[in-house]
Amino acid sequence: MKFTIQQSTLMSSVQDVMKAISSRTATPILTGMKIEAKENGIVLTGSDSDISIESYIPAESDDNVNVENIEPGSIVLHARYFPEIIRKLPENNVEFEADENFRVTIRSGKAEFNLNGQNAEEYPQLPIVHTDNSFEMPIALLKQMIKQTSFAVSAMETRPILTGVNISLKDNILNFTATDSHRLASKEIPVEADGLAFSNVVIPGKSINELNKTLDDSEDTVEIYVTNNQILFKTRHLNFLSRLLDGNYPETSRLIPNQVKTVIYAKTKDLISTIDRASLLAREERNNVVKLSTSGQQTLEISSNSPEIGNVTEELTVTAIEGEELKISFSSKYVLDALKAIDVEDVKIDFTGAMRPFIIRPTNEEKILQLILPVRTY
Amino acid sequence: MKFTIQQSTLMSSVQDVMKAISSRTATPILTGMKIEAKENGIVLTGSDSDISIESYIPAESDDNVNVENIEPGSIVLHARYFPEIIRKLPENNVEFEADENFRVTIRSGKAEFNLNGQNAEEYPQLPIVHTDNSFEMPIALLKQMIKQTSFAVSAMETRPILTGVNISLKDNILNFTATDSHRLASKEIPVEADGLAFSNVVIPGKSINELNKTLDDSEDTVEIYVTNNQILFKTRHLNFLSRLLDGNYPETSRLIPNQVKTVIYAKTKDLISTIDRASLLAREERNNVVKLSTSGQQTLEISSNSPEIGNVTEELTVTAIEGEELKISFSSKYVLDALKAIDVEDVKIDFTGAMRPFIIRPTNEEKILQLILPVRTY
Numbered sequence: 100m101k102f103t104i105q106q107s108t109l110m111s112s113v114q115d116v117m118k119a120i121s122s123r124t125a126t127p128i129l130t131g132m133k134i135e136a137k138e139n140g141i142v143l144t145g146s147d148s149d150i151s152i153e154s155y156i157p158a159e160s161d162d163n164v165n166v167e168n169i170e171p172g173s174i175v176l177h178a179r180y181f182p183e184i185i186r187k188l189p190e191n192n193v194e195f196e197a198d199e200n201f202r203v204t205i206r207s208g209k210a211e212f213n214l215n216g217q218n219a220e221e222y223p224q225l226p227i228v229h230t231d232n233s234f235e236m237p238i239a240l241l242k243q244m245i246k247q248t249s250f251a252v253s254a255m256e257t258r259p260i261l262t263g264v265n266i267s268l269k270d271n272i273l274n275f276t277a278t279d280s281h282r283l284a285s286k287e288i289p290v291e292a293d294g295l296a297f298s299n300v301v302i303p304g305k306s307i308n309e310l311n312k313t314l315d316d317s318e319d320t321v322e323i324y325v326t327n328n329q330i331l332f333k334t335r336h337l338n339f340l341s342r343l344l345d346g347n348y349p350e351t352s353r354l355i356p357n358q359v360k361t362v363i364y365a366k367t368k369d370l371i372s373t374i375d376r377a378s379l380l381a382r383e384e385r386n387n388v389v390k391l392s393t394s395g396q397q398t399l400e401i402s403s404n405s406p407e408i409g410n411v412t413e414e415l416t417v418t419a420i421e422g423e424e425l426k427i428s429f430s431s432k433y434v435l436d437a438l439k440a441i442d443v444e445d446v447k448i449d450f451t452g453a454m455r456p457f458i459i460r461p462t463n464e465e466k467i468l469q470l471i472l473p474v475r476t477y
Numbered sequence: 478m479k480f481t482i483q484q485s486t487l488m489s490s491v492q493d494v495m496k497a498i499s500s501r502t503a504t505p506i507l508t509g510m511k512i513e514a515k516e517n518g519i520v521l522t523g524s525d526s527d528i529s530i531e532s533y534i535p536a537e538s539d540d541n542v543n544v545e546n547i548e549p550g551s552i553v554l555h556a557r558y559f560p561e562i563i564r565k566l567p568e569n570n571v572e573f574e575a576d577e578n579f580r581v582t583i584r585s586g587k588a589e590f591n592l593n594g595q596n597a598e599e600y601p602q603l604p605i606v607h608t609d610n611s612f613e614m615p616i617a618l619l620k621q622m623i624k625q626t627s628f629a630v631s632a633m634e635t636r637p638i639l640t641g642v643n644i645s646l647k648d649n650i651l652n653f654t655a656t657d658s659h660r661l662a663s664k665e666i667p668v669e670a671d672g673l674a675f676s677n678v679v680i681p682g683k684s685i686n687e688l689n690k691t692l693d694d695s696e697d698t699v700e701i702y703v704t705n706n707q708i709l710f711k712t713r714h715l716n717f718l719s720r721l722l723d724g725n726y727p728e729t730s731r732l733i734p735n736q737v738k739t740v741i742y743a744k745t746k747d748l749i750s751t752i753d754r755a756s757l758l759a760r761e762e763r764n765n766v767v768k769l770s771t772s773g774q775q776t777l778e779i780s781s782n783s784p785e786i787g788n789v790t791e792e793l794t795v796t797a798i799e800g801e802e803l804k805i806s807f808s809s810k811y812v813l814d815a816l817k818a819i820d821v822e823d824v825k826i827d828f829t830g831a832m833r834p835f836i837i838r839p840t841n842e843e844k845i846l847q848l849i850l851p852v853r854t855y
Contacts, residue, residue, distance in 0.1 A: 177786065180757060180758060180786055180787075183757050184754075184757055187750070187753060187754050187757065188754075189750065189751075189754070189791075203787075208791075209791050209792045209793070210751075210754055210789065210790075210791040211789065211790050211791070212758070212787060212788075212789045213787045213788050213789070214786065214787035215785065215786060215787050372565070372567065373567075373588075375565060376562075376565050376566075376567070376588055379558060379561050379562055379565065380558060380590070407593065408555065408558055408592065408593060409558075409581075409590060409591045409592035409593050410590075410591050411588065411589065411590045411591070412588075412589050413567075413586075413587050413588040413589070414587045415587070
């Protein structure tokens with residue numbers, strides 16, 4: 100096995116694949132990275148058995164030669180040392196060679212590394228995704244959907260299904276939903292999916308966050324393949340495969356109130372900074388609880404109180420307040436997470452009373468929804 | 478007590494003083510920050526009893542009004558909340574007020590914080606430094622001396638005196654020395670000190686690093702006052718006071734070899750990157766040990782070997798090698814620390830044989846010296 104490659108090209112693939120490799124794994128060979136040289140390019144593979152990432156470096160692309168002097172073969176190298184070695188090589192030209200005893204030689208400039216590799220045949224085969232259940236969407240849009248929902252997954256293992264993001268597709272509408280049972284984030288977008296439909300697909304929160312970090316901010320699209328227990332995200336040079344969570348995702352639509360008693364229209368930035376200030380004194384024992392009360396048509400009073408430390412009160416002039424007067428308490432963390440995820444200038448908050456969930460949405464959009472349960476205050 | 482101040486002015490002083498405040502302290506009131514309003518300005522004080530920092534905001538400076546509406550008084554506020562509150566205030570104008578019950582009100586824009594303060598009379602008096610033993614030096618030069626020596630202090634409490642930097646002054650030459658008994662860093666510079674002399678002044682490593690972080694990169698000078706058990710660094714707006722370590726600092730000059738068998742002249746950057754690469758495989762069990770051997774007049778071979786992981790060898794062309802052939806092993810961490818601290822383009826390394834300490838210096842300067850003990854390899 101042998102090839103010659105540019106350090107920068109190899110490094111960028113190594114970094115992608117590293118995102119799937121964990122130093123804590125029950126299968127020792129998975130602490131390594133599989134490197135395969137094929138006639139038409141190099142494939143790097145990393146996996147922690149939940150997530151697997153394959154990165155492909157074609158020998159030639161767009162009239163560029165990326166890999167030369169290929170002699171096919173494969174090897175596994177310990178991921179603890181290999182990426183640092185590649186990163187610190189003295190010159191851009193890298194010669195990579197492995198012999199039949201799994202000894203690897205990496206040469207660059209006057210530096211020569213000899214590393215003990217492992218037999219690639221011992222590396223587990225990745226599941227092969229056989230399905231026609233696929234659709235395509237822009238990478239940028241997928242990343243946005245992840246950012247706007249994945250923060251709301253549960254961090255508790257008491258209901259494992261809630262530690263994932265639920266993905267469903269119906270009538271060419273793709274929906275992402277996450278909830279930890281105190282709050283819920285949901286976003287939907289139209290896709291071209293030729294009538295493909297699925298509902299109980301739940302991607303582990305960790306997988307979807309790694310996916311978000313792995314995908315470039317490019318204008319490319321990603322193909323998504325769904326099976327019973329796996330989901331594959333396929334871009335030009337990358338396969339990102341994740342297992343799905345077992346179990347039934349709860350029906351969440353019934354949580355969404357269908358009547359509204361008070362509506363607040365406000366500038367997102369003003370709300371964020373006022374709630375953030377009020378939360379400064381509410382950080383610990385009081386569970387980040389902040390109080391909000393309306394006063395007239397345009398004024399909110401946002402406050403918090405911690406008997407030992409002190410209290411804070413701030414008036415905020417908002418765009419408009421409609422409906423009944425309101426006094427409500429909530430977790431400032433949940434509301435700040437939601438406002439930051441929505442990421443628009445103007446928001447609308449629908450309340451159905453002090454003890455009912457409220458909904459934060461962009462003023463002019465119904466496709467994203469952040470639902471939050473209030474806190475009972477004593 | 479009362480004053481009005483700009484948020485940015487107050488924040489920068491708060492940040493300086495925070496460097497002395499620790500949340501773990503045997504004296505609870507020291508988790509707080511003392512705020513004093515005087516006729517002519519505001520003084521903030523923080524202390525962890527090893528280090529104390531006072532920051533002074535004059536009411537007026539250079540025709541600017543910094544503090545207005547002063548009603549003298551003082552209060553102590555918990556440092557866990559106060560800095561975050563100041564940092565996040567909505568407007569630049571800040572009104573600060575404390576009543577006789579130690580209730581503090583901070584107003585900015587439409588936000589009002591009410592905080593429970595503590596009686597400033599319970600805050601310990603800082604030791605007053607009564608001495609004429611003072612000299613002055615540029616801040617930039619003091620910071621450079623700290624950076625070039627303080628990394629070499631011992632992290633072990635087995636010989637507490639070695640956890641500090643030894644400062645001595647004699648014949649208008651100021652010397653900083655630090656050693657952990659495996660390596661030694663020393664730097665001296667001329668100062669105007671009117672014949673002032675001292676030798677056994679040892680500043681705790683932690684204090685001197687905090688001092689380095691607290692001092693601005695300005696063109697100002699710092700006045701240094703030395704007593705038996707305290708050292709005071711005084712700049713225009715800041716007093717930084719540290720206790721000194723008890724005990725006798727060892728005589729280090731006898732460690733420095735007075736003969737030389739091999740001299741290597743090299744580019745610092747090349748040495749750093751080659752040794753750094755060789756150390757990649759030597760990180761753990763082998764204690765960062767890297768081997769160096771000379772070959773002819775201009776070639777070094779730098780290598781390391783870790784039976785389980787592999788080995789690395791690199792040839793480096795250097796400016797010149799004079800004297801005997803040499804094979805030596807050393808801690809790559811110590812050599813890299815020393816080369817980075819020296820911070821010049823060209824270095825000279827004097828060796829007195831494989832088992833004797835070697836000395837790294839800038840090629841054209843004798844005022845800084847990095848001494849390192851080699852490692853016996855088997």
